Amino acid sequence: DAKTTQPPSMDCAEGRAANLPCNHSTISGNEYVYWYRQIHSQGPQYIIHGLKNNETNEMASLIITEDRKSSTLILPHATLRDTAVYYCIVSPNAGGTSYGKLTFGQGTILTVHP
Amino acid sequence: EADIYQTPRYLVIGTGKKITLECSQTMGHDKMYWYQQDPGMELHLIHYSYGVNSTEKGDLSSESTVSRIRTEHFPLTLESARPSHTSQYLCASSDHGAAIYNSPLHFGNGTRLTVT
Numbered sequence: 001d002a003k004t005t006q007p008p009s010m011d012c013a014e015g016r017a018a019n020l021p022c023n024h025s026t027i028s029g030n031e032y033v034y035w036y037r038q039i040h041s042q043g044p045q046y047i048i049h050g051l052k053n054n055e056t057n058e059m060a061s062l063i064i065t066e067d068r069k070s071s072t073l074i075l076p077h078a079t080l081r082d083t084a085v086y087y088c089i090v091s092p093n094a095g096g097t098s099y100g101k102l103t104f105g106q107g108t109i110l111t112v113h114p
Numbered sequence: 115e116a117d118i119y120q121t122p123r124y125l126v127i128g129t130g131k132k133i134t135l136e137c138s139q140t141m142g143h144d145k146m147y148w149y150q151q152d153p154g155m156e157l158h159l160i161h162y163s164y165g166v167n168s169t170e171k172g173d174l175s176s177e178s179t180v181s182r183i184r185t186e187h188f189p190l191t192l193e194s195a196r197p198s199h200t201s202q203y204l205c206a207s208s209d210h211g212a213a214i215y216n217s218p219l220h221f222g223n224g225t226r227l228t229v230t
Contacts, residue, residue, distance in 0.1 A: 041226075044221045
């Protein structure tokens with residue numbers, strides 16, 4: 001399964017865009033990129049996922065490079081409530097024994113300050 | 115809105131007690147999972163199920179056991195709790211429909227277990 005690398009922490013000013021990078025250079029052709037976040041003492045919350053095209057929903061945008069070796073999660077107007085740990089995860093190969101089992105790493109601690 | 119529920123939210127119990135952590139989902143999801151997370155640390159998968167009567171061990175060895183008798187219910191049991199079991203236990207579910215390769219996980223808010 002492809003592993004991901006994320007910076008351990010980032011800061012962002014309230015109202016500004018938060019751009020969270022993720023490196024997944026060993027990703028294979030049918031593996032998806034998922035983003036989750038975990039606010040203190042709560043369960044992780046799904047944000048967005050994509051395969052190779054850029055994706056946008058009400059929470060965020062996901063930009064995946066053409067070679068799929070890295071991606072960026074964009075929170076367009078960060079608020080204090082966006083302070084959380086953000087996890088970038090690559091799904092295991094479909095049909096393999098690891099199918100459906102997402103592996104969470106250390107993630108990026110995003111702190112949004114006033 | 116359909117959701118995934120875990121009870122209790124907090125549990126403090128003495129060593130040697132048997133405990134069951136409850137997890138239920140109302141979304142009709144086939145796949146369910148248990149993750150364990152120590153404070154400030156990574157989530158580790160300890161059990162998963164792909165449907166009724168299906169249970170598998172996860173990546174992290176655990177002394178707990180699980181059962182899946184009904185689609186919506188996936189309880190986790192510790193026969194004899196020990197202080198080393200102190201942790202947060204998170205339950206999740208995901209769909210097994212047409213888009214099976216990209217169904218996101220839906221998590222409950224977890225049970226924070228303390229064994230004294």
